[in-house]
Amino acid sequence: MSGWEGLLHGLSVAVTPENLLFALIGTIVGTLIGVLPGIGPALTIALLLPMTYGLEPASAFIMFAGIYYGAMYGGSTTAILLKTPGESGSVITAIDGNKMARKGRGAAALATAAIGSFVAGTIATLLLAFFAPWMVKVAIQLGAQDYFALMVVAFLTVSALVGSSPLRGLISMSLGLTVGIVGLDFQSGQQRLTFEQVSLLDGIDTVVLIVALFALGEVLYVAAHQVSSRFDVMQVKKGKNWMSREDWRRAWRPWLRGTSIGFPLGVIPAGGSEIPTFLSYTLERKLSKRPQEFGQGAIEGVAGPEAANNANAAGTLVPLLTLGIPTSATAAVILVAFQQYGIQPGPQLLDTQSALVWGLIASLLIANVILLGLNLPLIGLWVKILKIPKPYLFAGIMVFALLGTYAVNGSSFDVGVLLFFGVVGYLMRRFGFPVSPMIVGAILGPLAEVQLRRALDIAGGDIGTLVSTPFTIVVYLTLAVVLLGGFLLRRPKRHNTLAEADRDDEVPDVREPSDR
Template sequence: MSGIEGLLHGLSLAITPQALLFALLGTIVGTLIGVLPGIGPALTIALLLPLTYGLEPESALIMFAGIYYGAMYGGSTTSILLKTPGESGSVITAIDGNKMARRGRGAAALATAAIGSFVAGTIATVLLALFAPWIVNIAVQLGAPDYFALMVVAFLTISALVGSSPLRGLISMCLGLVVGLVGIDFQSGQQRLVFGQVSLLDGIDTVVLIVALFAVGEVLYVAGHQVSSRFELLHLTKGAKWMTRQDWARSWRPWLRGTGIGFPLGVIPAGGSEIPTFISYAMERRLSAHKEEFGEGAIEGVAGPEAANNANAAGTLVPLLALGIPTSATAAVILVAFQQYGLQPGPQLLESQSGLVWGLIASLLIANLVLLALNLPLVGLWVKILEIPKPYLFAGIMTFALLGTYAVNGSTFDVVLLLVLGAIGYLMRRFGFPISPMIVGAILGPLAEVQLRRALDIAGGDVLTLVSTPFTIVVYLTLAAVLVGGFVVRRRADREVLVTTAAEPDPEDARRP
């Protein structure tokens, strides 16, 4: 089935009343959560995983897809009105978006972010439908060394390019690999890292791990390091105009360029959404006729990065659905959602469960349309969510985390494990270790171990078999190029952010005689 045929088939499945209901529910929940700083789509899906065990897999996955896109939309509201990015991909948006809001143009900034997200998400979803079958045709010809090479790419790009320090990212990934080793060795039957605990023989439940690191770790960090009990909110100016004709003229090209940057860097992968947003911002600054406005409220500085961020989100679903390889924390959580229903994303899934996969992809188009209708007229309603006091908000998150974890297996041991792993998540945040590499390492580690052992068994233990095919050589050379290019882009983007921050006037200077 070709991409267009599959997408049309998926649309026929996604427009059923039940599918539309779950898509609407997911987009609403995703937007609500996306508006709140520090609570992204990965945490939301992780919290809801235990509550969806009774649902059909199609309904649950469609809802999670809506949450994924909805959180991306909602994150722009936080960046623009609070200058507090909830997601790493919204860091650049906060620079010019918040400046526009302070100049009374917050409505225009939110509008260009929402419309740009819609344009990028729609184009990227269509590209996802076109590319997924093509990649599946390649994937069925790959062997164990090829799959292991792809997983090495996922490990190193995510750990080296996510966060401020590559070393901390690698340490985080190694912690995840250690967590993935807990339990019984599938080949020898030996116990590994169980320390005499019978409850650990089946390994650490990935749902417990994800909820602990994202939810409990975040709650502990906020409780320990944020003094204010409310978000410092910058409200929209009453009567503020939306986008003018000039705003449209300055935004549509950045939307398209951001889509062209974000989608392929999500497919490769390139280590998260920060890099495509940095590249988009740098490109728009170079091409704009209004260079002097960048850092002071340039609408291109919001339109391009937001489009790149949402296109990148759709791009990460290509390796997840076609190869079964997650390249972001949220994609890793969605992989767990598949696995809880006994489904393993990859080449065989598109053949055996084509209706589910195409229905999921088509639901992204519907979610995108619903999100545009929700975000533009209801921005004021989403902003009200930010007025909830932090103690109430995070107490609710903690309650959901504890109840959801207990509901997974009905085990108090899981609750104790949740608190222990949550304390580790707090320490990681406290000392600047990124969470995403640990999640991906824990989920993808056992799969990589299977492919590594299979490749070495077939080759009689010859390590050179790991680089014996043209595909593996191309993959490792591409990995080297991505790592080098990512560091260069990150350094350049950091310098631009420092220059922009240094250019902002210090309010203390104005008060000095």
């Protein structure tokens, strides 16, 4: 099925009244959660997973698609108004967007972010529709050693490029791999790290693990380190309520350039949305005729990174749907959602679950339209929600997490596992270990073990088979380039960009729960 045929088939699935309602609910919830600092799309989908077991798979994933895109935009709202990004992809938006808001141009900044999200999301979703079938044709030709190479790329890029320390990222990934081997060995039937607990024979439930690390870990961290009980609402000057003609002229090129940066870096495991947004900001600054405005309210500094952020979100779905490999924390949670419905993403998914996949892709287009019409008139409401005291907000999240975890299997043991890994999540945040690599390690670890054993069994134990195909050689060389390029482009520029942008003001709270 070609891209156009698949997209039309997906629209026939997504535009039913029931699925349109789920898309609307997902978009509203995603935007609502996105504007709350410290909560991102991964946590939102993880919390809602236990509540969607009674839904049809297509309806559930259409709602998740709305949450995903809604949270991407919602994070820019709080970044612009309060200089507190709701998720890591909005870090750069906080620099110039907040300066625009202080100068009375907050509405223009929010409109730039909304329209940029729509443009980038629409283009990237179309690219996803046409790129996915081609990716499947390539994936069918891959062997076990090729899949293992791709999983190694996912492990190392997410571990090395997420967070401030590659070593901490690798340690976090190792913890995830350890969690992934708990249970019965799939070949020998031997118990591994079960400590004679019958409840651990099937392994640790990944939904419980994700909710514990994201939700409980965040709640404990905030309770231990939060000084003020309320968000500080910034006072801004009054200004125009829309973008001027000059704003449009300066924004449309950054929208397109941001899209061209964000989508391919989503397809390639490049460590999440931080890198494409920083690259987009740097590029716009170099190309601008007014570089002195960057850090002081340049509209290009909002348009480019926001487009890159949303295009990156669509790009991460390509390897997830066609190869079953998540390249971000949110993609990892969506992979778990597929597995909860007994569906394993991979090369056969477009054939075996065509209605589900194309409906999901088409719903991204629908979510974009809903976002554009929904968020512009509701900015005042999001600002009021930000005034909710943090103790009430996070207490509600904890209750929701506990009830949702118990509802998964009706097991009090799962609640104990939730509390244990909640403490682990707190300690990881406390000492600067990113959570995303641990999630990716726990989910991909068992799959990587299967492919590794399969490759070695076929080759009679010859370890050289792991680098015996042209594909594996290209993948490992690309991995080396990505890791080296990420360190050279990201680390110095991140420090310099934030320092130059805020000489006279505080640096925004850019920490995301999954990356602390």
